[in-house]
Amino acid sequence: MPYLDKHPNQFRLLFGLLSAYLLALAAATVYEVASRPTDENLFTNPQSNLYVIQNLPVVAPRGTSTDAARGILLGDLVVEANGKMVYDSLGLSGAIAGATDSVVQVATFRYAAGLKQLLPVSKRYLTSGYIKDIGPTARVIAVTEGGASDRAGMKVGDLIVRINGKTFKNSMEADQILAEGQVGKDLIYDVLRDNQVLSLHVIIAAIGVPFPLFVSTICGLFYFGAGIFLGLARPRYIAARLTGLSLLVSGYFLTVILIRRGIAVTSFQRIRDLTMIL
Secondary structure, X not given: OHHHHHXXXXXXXXXXXXXXXXXXXHHHHHHHHHOOEEOOEEEEOOOOOEEEOOOEOOOOOOOOOHHHHOOEOOOOEEEEEOOEEOOOHHHHHHHHHOOOOOEEEEEEEXXXXXXXXXXXXXXXXXXXXXXXXXXXXXXXXXXXXXXXXXXXXXXXXXXXXXXXXXXXXXXXXXXXXXXXXXXOOEEEEEEEEOOEEEEEEEEOEEOOOOHXXXXXXXXXXXXXXXXXXXXXXOOOXXXXXXXXXXXXXXXXHHHHHOOOOOOOOOHHHHHHHHHHHO
């Protein structure tokens, strides 16, 4: 870089433009997230669409009572059958068809209790009378105490089937429907709980910036400042230029990587994420 050693002002100009560009992207990202609507809960894709619609009888091991062995309850999700992972009715049918015994080992998951279990079930009970393919949903994994969703009656383990009457293919699409909401307005969440669909009115709030993300943002801005100072104050020295660039990029990464949420769907988000990759 001998050329830049002799022409520091050109480096200052290029470095200043790069700094302004990255700072603008970082500031816009912080604003976008801080003003983003939130329902004050977290949801994700469930492990399976196979929902137990009534208590499923299990084969009691010898020496135990039926009540002691009965463990597959209304609301559980079937995630495995005959040693194969299952997600929908087609997968369950294929797993059962491959079973040579009349009794199949079935794994279920009960998120609200954090319970996963593997129990023997007769094949004759693995039907639509006991297990229903409910299609795509979003499983609630956390509800902020005293928050909008908590006040509306949402509980951990609920399965969101519609938001404002709109269905979705996965939790990312559900999150985008949420993003279309307006702060102070309510969204209607149709949730499945105990085989009943409940309509919950959730008043949307502004997400703000949680403290851990606030700390990472402040750290990122500190790196930004140190990098800009070195790059503009000591452009004649290659060590200062490289260190300044490293701090600038690190500051952008720290400010953006933790606070960004979901996949890029807008032009701004795509530019921001592409810049981070490059």
